[in-house]
Each structure stands twice: as structure tokens, then as C-alpha cells.
Amino acid sequence: MEVLNKKWSMEKLMSLRKEILATWPTGSDVEDIDAGIEYQKSLPKSKNFAAKLLHAKENGITLVQPRAGVALVNEHIGLLQFLQNEGQADLLPSTIDSYTRQNRYQEAEKGIQESISSGRSLLNGFPAVNHGLENCRRVVESVNVPVQVRHGTPDARLLAEITLAAGFTDYEGGGISYNIPYAKNVSLEKTIYYWQYVDRLIGYYHENGVVINREPFGPLTGTLVPPCISHTVAIVEAILAAEQGVHNLTLGYGQCGNLVQDVAAIQTLQELSEEYLLKNGYENRHVTTVFHQWMGGFPQDEAKAFGVISWGAATAALAKATKVIVKTPHEAMGIPTKEANAQGLRTTKQLVNMLKDQTLPLTNELAEEKEMIKKETRAILDTILKVGDGDWARGIIRAFEAGIIDVPFAPSRYNAGRILPARDNNGAIRMLDTGDLPFDKEIIDFHKKKIAERGEAEEREPSFQMVIDDIYAIGKGMLVGRPN
Numbered sequence: 001m002e003v004l005n006k007k008w009s010m011e012k013l014m015s016l017r018k019e020i021l022a023t024w025p026t027g028s029d030v031e032d033i034d035a036g037i038e039y040q041k042s043l044p045k046s047k048n049f050a051a052k053l054l055h056a057k058e059n060g061i062t063l064v065q066p067r068a069g070v071a072l073v074n075e076h077i078g079l080l081q082f083l084q085n086e087g088q089a090d091l092l093p094s095t096i097d098s099y100t101r102q103n104r105y106q107e108a109e110k111g112i113q114e115s116i117s118s119g120r121s122l123l124n125g126f127p128a129v130n131h132g133l134e135n136c137r138r139v140v141e142s143v144n145v146p147v148q149v150r151h152g153t154p155d156a157r158l159l160a161e162i163t164l165a166a167g168f169t170d171y172e173g174g175g176i177s178y179n180i181p182y183a184k185n186v187s188l189e190k191t192i193y194y195w196q197y198v199d200r201l202i203g204y205y206h207e208n209g210v211v212i213n214r215e216p217f218g219p220l221t222g223t224l225v226p227p228c229i230s231h232t233v234a235i236v237e238a239i240l241a242a243e244q245g246v247h248n249l250t251l252g253y254g255q256c257g258n259l260v261q262d263v264a265a266i267q268t269l270q271e272l273s274e275e276y277l278l279k280n281g282y283e284n285r286h287v288t289t290v291f292h293q294w295m296g297g298f299p300q301d302e303a304k305a306f307g308v309i310s311w312g313a314a315t316a317a318l319a320k321a322t323k324v325i326v327k328t329p330h331e332a333m334g335i336p337t338k339e340a341n342a343q344g345l346r347t348t349k350q351l352v353n354m355l356k357d358q359t360l361p362l363t364n365e366l367a368e369e370k371e372m373i374k375k376e377t378r379a380i381l382d383t384i385l386k387v388g389d390g391d392w393a394r395g396i397i398r399a400f401e402a403g404i405i406d407v408p409f410a411p412s413r414y415n416a417g418r419i420l421p422a423r424d425n426n427g428a429i430r431m432l433d434t435g436d437l438p439f440d441k442e443i444i445d446f447h448k449k450k451i452a453e454r455g456e457a458e459e460r461e462p463s464f465q466m467v468i469d470d471i472y473a474i475g476k477g478m479l480v481g482r483p484n
């Protein structure tokens with residue numbers, strides 16, 4: 001099945017809807033597509049994610065948002081209200097459980113029943129499909145701020161149908177970012193096709209006056225992902241979504257830890273995505289950015305965890321990211337309590353407020369970092385379009401096959417896995433091996449030089465050991481994985 005970046009007709013979407021809605025009984029609640037649109041229109045503007053994001057962007061505010069989700073509806077509502085009231089969350093999620101992410105609704109149902117009988121949440125998120133339309137509407141109506149669906153679902157079509165009709169106004173993910181880091185053996189043809197359905201549905205909401213924001217999953221594997229790699233995936237997903245009629249997009253990036261590189265990453269993500277959307281003919285698109293606090297291993301010690309959270313908060317504020325996704329002091333242990341989640345939010349809010357009136361000056365170092373990220377990202381994007389003979393969907397599929405785009409430490413067998421990232425002597429992410437990325441000699445020599453500087457400082461040859469040391473460094477209280 002060749003997948004091309006072409007807008008679906010509504011006839012095509014409607015011809016497929018019946019089959020999708022039939023995959024679980026709650027799908028029958030949303031057969032009337034226009035009822036969902038009418039419900040969305042009944043919501044106050046204060047519940048609209050895109051509106052709040054654009055207001056924040058225009059006013060230089062960095063909004064704070066947690067991840068959160070539990071098995072049962074009343075407990076989930078209580079959790080979100082606590083994070084809104086005690087955590088001062090500007091935006092709320094509903095993090096979906098792993099069974100639902102794999103379309104394993106039967107097991108999600110079992111998890112719901114066991115959570116009821118045991119009196120505690122035995123799912124690692126909110127099983128929105130099983131709970132269905134009315135319960136999801138209760139969630140949306142129980143809080144005062146916009147609510148987003150956060151998950152990791154390769155086939156997210158039914159989840160989208162139900163949650164959009166229920167009043168969620170932002171939907172995370174994409175056919176690449178929820179495949180390559182999340183699945184081992186699902187082809188990109190399939191997941192790009194599945195997500196064209198989701199984005200076309202959102203395009204239909206848009207055509208009928210309802211703005212739904214889309215957030216490709218920025219961090220990918222969250223493990224030493226160079227900015228050019230996550231930018232490339234985010235921008236291609238933005239283009240694929242824009243083709244289906246999506247107009248509001250939040251593009252994301254996972255914190256790497258070097259301040260200059262992270263600020264450069266957020267600024268270039270905004271600039272490059274606007275550039276590529278426009279030059280591909282997508283006008284009136286509104287792009288915002290989201291900075292994810294450190295996605296790698298965390299220290300167990302809660303005081304140190306607050307240090308990592310604070311560093312992510314400070315960086316997001318200095319980068320002027322529109323939104324920051326917050327971690328908690330329980331990160332090293334697992335799903336946080338609502339109290340720990342609220343603490344992470346308040347810590348972040350304190351930093352963001354204190355840094356609201358400061359920005360990182362455009363030093364030569366920052367300018368050089370921005371230029372390098374743009375050069376690398378453009379090289380990859382332009383090669384993707386070339387190998388796709390002018391089509392972004394065909395191009396990204398062929399590019400993954402050829403290693404032209406390559407996500408470090410991804411489980412997917414469709415990912416080449418030939419690049420090797422490692423930190424330089426200042427902790428910025430460079431590449432020990434650029435694999436088959438379409439980089440010229442200048443870029444390759446830049447990475448070699450930066451890594452060599454670290455080797456000299458540590459009196460060791462650059463090697464895979466540096467990569468391993470860097471993966472464990474933050475959990476051990478460091479940034480650069482220095483030799484013992």
C-alpha cells in the first residue's frame with residue numbers, strides 16, 4: 001500500500017469510520033460525527049487548547065502541564081482537579097494506559113474491573129475508549145482548563161473519535177513519533193495511514209469551526225536524541241498533519257541538558273517548522289513549541305530530582321518555549337502520586353515565573369549552535385523530499401529505510417539504528433557516528449572535533465563507552481558521563 005501525502009476526501013474518511021467505530025462497543029456513541037462538533041462548540045473558549053497556547057506565545061508566557069492518568073473516572077477527575085488546584089497546572093492531560101495504546105481494550109476492561117475491586121489504579125493511565133463518550137465528557141467538564149490526550153498509540157483512530165467528540169482539544173502523537181520509539185514491528189506505511197485518518201478527522205472539525213491542536217511527540221526515544229533528528233520528525237509530522245487540514249500545531253523537543261543547545265533547539269524548531277510549512281504551501285498554520293523536561297534516567301533522591309526538574313524549567317523559560325511538560329520527584333520510581341506530581345508542577349511554576357523577564361542573549365555560541373542545527377535539519381529534510389520524488393510521506397518511509405533519518409535507541413525494526421550520539425565536553429549532544437545521515441564534510445568534521453575535545457579532556461579515545469556513560473550520567477547526578 002503506497003501512502004502519499006495527499007489530503008483525504010471526506011468520502012474516504014466516512015467509508016472507513018464504520019469499521020473503526022465497530023472495534024469497541026463505545027464507538028457506537030460517536031457515530032454522529034456532527035454531534036461531536038456541536039458539543040465542542042458548546043465549550044467555553046477557556047477550554048480550547050489552541051487558544052490558550054497562542055495567547056501564551058503572544059505574551060511570552062511558558063505554560064506548565066503534567067502527565068497524569070489513572071484507571072477509574074472519578075479518581076481521574078479527582079487527580080486532574082488536584083493538579084489544577086494544588087499543582088497550578090495551566091493545561092491538563094489525560095495520559096492513556098498502555099493496553100489502550102495497543103488497542104487491547106479487552107485487557108483495559110479487565111484492568112478497570114480489577115481497579116474497582118482492589119480500590120486502586122491497576123492501569124498506568126486513563127482507558128478513555130473503554131470509559132466512552134459520556135465519561136470522557138465528565139472529565140472535560142470537571143476542570144477549568146483545556147485537556148489534551150497524551151498517549152503513545154500507533155493506531156489512535158478510535159481513541160481520537162471518542163476523545164474529540166468528548167471535548168478534548170489537543171491530541172498528541174503522529175504516524176512516525178508514535179511508531180519508531182513505541183513499536184517494534186509496525187510499518188510506517190500503516191501508522192502514517194492511521195494518522196492521516198486522525199488528522200483528516202481533525203481537519204473536518206476545523207472546517208466546521210472547531211480548532212483542535214496537534215502535538216507530534218517530540219522526544220522520540222528520549223535518549224540522547226540530537227536536535228536535528230527530533231526536529232526532522234516533528235516537522236515532517238507537522239507537514240503530514242497540515243495536508244489533512246490541521247492548522248494548529250505544537251512541536252516538541254526533549255531536553256538534552258546543555259543550556260545553549262536546548263535554547264537553540266527550541267528557537268530553531270519554531271523557525272524551521274514555520275519555514276517548511278510555508279514553503280510547502282501550508283498557510284495560516286499556527287506553530288507553538290513544547291519543551292519536555294529531561295526524559296532520560298532520573299536520580300532516585302527526590303532533592304536531586306527537583307534539581308533536574310528545575311533545570312528543565314529554567315531552560316524552558318529561557319528558551320521561551322510555549323509549554324513545558326513537567327516531571328516529578330517520583331520519576332525514578334514510576335507513576336507519581338498526585339502530591340508528587342503537583343510538587344513537580346509548583347517547582348516548575350516557580351522557576352518559570354522567576355525567569356519570565358529574562359532571555360538568553362544571542363551569543364556567538366548560541367548563534368553557532370542555531371546555525372548548525374538548521375544546517376543539519378535542512379540537509380535531512382531536503383534529502384527526504386528528494387528520495388520521496390517530491391512526496392513527504394513516500395520520502396520519510398524511504399528515508400528511514402536508507403538511514404537518512406535515524407532515531408538513536410529506537411526499538412522499531414524500520415529504524416536503521418546506525419547513528420551514535422554522545423555528549424561533547426560541555427554536555428551538548430554530538431554524534432560519535434553519523435551513520436547514513438546526509439551530512440557534508442563540514443558537519444561531520446564539526447561533530448568529530450567536538451567529541452575529540454572531550455576525549456582529550458578525559459584522556460580517553462572517543463568510544464561507545466562515552467555513550468553508555470552519558471546514558472547513566474544524570475541518574476548518577478552528572479550531565480556528562482565522565483570516566484570514573
Ligand SMILES: CCC[C@H]1O[C@@H](n2cnc3c(N)ncnc32)[C@H](O)[C@@H]1O
Pocket residue numbers: 067068069070095124125126327331334335336
Ligand atoms: C513518554 C512519557 C514518559 C513519561 O510519562 C510519565 N507517565 C506515564 N504514565 C503516567 C501516568 N499515568 N501519570 C503520570 N505520569 C505518567 C512517566 O513517568 C514518564 O515521565
